[in-house]
Amino acid sequence: MSQSAQSLASVRFDADADAKLSALRWTKFVAAAALAVCVLVFAVAKSFETTYPWLGFVAAFAEAATIGGLADWYAVVALFRRPLGLPIPHTAIIPENQSRIADNLGRFIEVNFLAPEPVREKLAEVDFSALVADWLADAERAAGLSRFVVRLVPQTLAAVEQSGLRGFVTSRMLEQIEKVPLAPLAAELLSALTDDRRHQKLFDEFTKVIGRFLNDEQALATMREKIREELPSLFNLFRADAYLLKKIVASAGSLLDEVRADPDHPMRAEFDRFARAFIEKLRTSKQYAKRAEKLKRDFLARPEVKGLAGDMWASLSQFIEQDAKAPESIIRSHLANMFVEVGRHLAGDAQIRADMNQGFVVALASFVESQKSGVSKFIADQVKRWDLAQLTRLIEMNIGRDLQYIRFNGMIIGGLAGVVLYVAERLFLVG
Structure with missing residues (x-):
């Protein structure tokens, strides 16, 4: 038997x-x-x-x-x-007539029970998305799913490493970056920065840097030496270099204090005009665009950039592997919370659930349609045995x-x- x-x-x-x-x-x-x-x-x-x-x-x-x-x-x-x-x-x-009955039974089930319309109608009665939402919203199940996913992460990273996908993604990313026009992009970024006069904070930082430079003894000594070289020898006998340096530093410091204290200072307006003019040139000037593209290509061609991508991938892989083995995994905890939140949001969004259910019906109905002949043959073979x-x-x-x-x-x-x-x-x- x-x-x-x-x-x-x-x-x-x-x-x-x-x-x-x-x-x-x-x-x-x-x-x-x-x-x-x-x-x-x-x-x-x-x-x-x-x-x-x-x-x-x-x-x-x-x-x-x-x-x-x-x-x-x-x-x-x-x-x-x-x-x-x-x-x-x-x-x-x-x-x-066992064989004939088996074949007829298989065909009967295929034609009458696995036809596209009855299958779709039956699948449409099931609220798949609600089942998924209820399953994910359970904290214990979400934690179990997160543990399962985290256990697979190191294997996934190893598979990516062996498949050469990392190199492919890196090269494709660099290719896409190279296609992005740098000058217009920089112009848009600077425009966003100047909309609320946030560039004036950069100007304030610049004045602070100048102020620190004017208070640096080594810098002052260098400036005094330059002044001494330019003045006639007679003036140096009366220490005119020190006097001029003191006046220059005092005037510059006073000017910088005034600029920082006055939001409507003319120098700030001048800086505004400079920024607007520079942004406009970035948008329209072909010369600026060519220089920006050359700068971008030179930067992307440097081996340090490709090495940086590899280092970032290695660091990310190491962190994920270490975290996956940790008793209190950060990734696992965040994944569990994310699954619970996804379940709750899915339960509260009828439109998403309807779209998901429609997708389930289409996918499962297509699967049944592609496999129903195999189901018919399977039933017939089982009855024959x-x-x-x-x-x-x-x-x-x-x-x-x-x-x-x-x-x-x-x-x-x-x-x-x-x-x-x-x-x-x-x-x-x-x-």
Whole structure:
């Protein structure tokens, strides 16, 4: 016996299997007893028909009922086995046609149950997105999913590293950056900076840098030396260099203080004009655009840039691997919280749920459509592998009791037909 046949033979019947078998046996016994009664009534009625003519009707009924009962017994038995074990043609219909029944059953399920429209209608009844939302919103399940995802991260990184995807992404990223015009982009960024006069903070920082420079002793000594070189020797005898340096530093410091204290200082307005003019040149000047593009290409061509991308990837991979192994993983915690939030937002957004459900229906219906022929073949192959005795027992156990009532109906209908024919015969003879 094949493995599938053995597995079928070991199937546990449901709780009422014994009751079904008991009811089937009882119905068979009653049908056989009814047939025996018909035979007995026919014999008795025929024996006393000459004495009691009305028994002719009883004999006709019993005779026809016996014939009808025997014919239906034959028909019912022929479905499952050969009557009396005789090799009569067109008997044992189910066992003899197992392959054809299996193929027809597979095709029937494919055509009637796996057709596109019924499948879509049935799938549309399921709220897949609500199931996903409820599942994700559960903190324990979200934590389990985050642990599973984090465990896969190091393997994913290793696969990316071995596949050469990192190099491909890096080169593609640099190619895309190279296609971006730098001058207009810089102009837009600087425009955003100057909209609220935020560039004036940069100007304030510049004045502070100049102020610190004017207070630096080494810088002052250098400036004094330059002044000494430019002045005639006579002036140096009277320490004019020190006097000039002091005046220059004092005037410059005073000017810087005034600029920082006055938001409407003319120097700030001049800086505004300079910034606007520079931004406009970045937008419109071809010369500026060429110089910016050359600067960008030179920068991207430097090996340090490609090395920087590799270092960033290595640092990111190392951090993720270390965090994945940590008992209190930051990534795992954030992922769990993110899954819970996704579940809650999904539960509260009917439009997204509707779109998701539509996507599920399309995807699953397409999958069923592509696999339904395989399902049909699978069902047919499984039915073909079933053990004949077990298959017959299963079918007979579930529908055999209803089939036995055909025998009762056959006896009643046959008996009534026999009475009708007997009456017609008597009328014909009398006529």
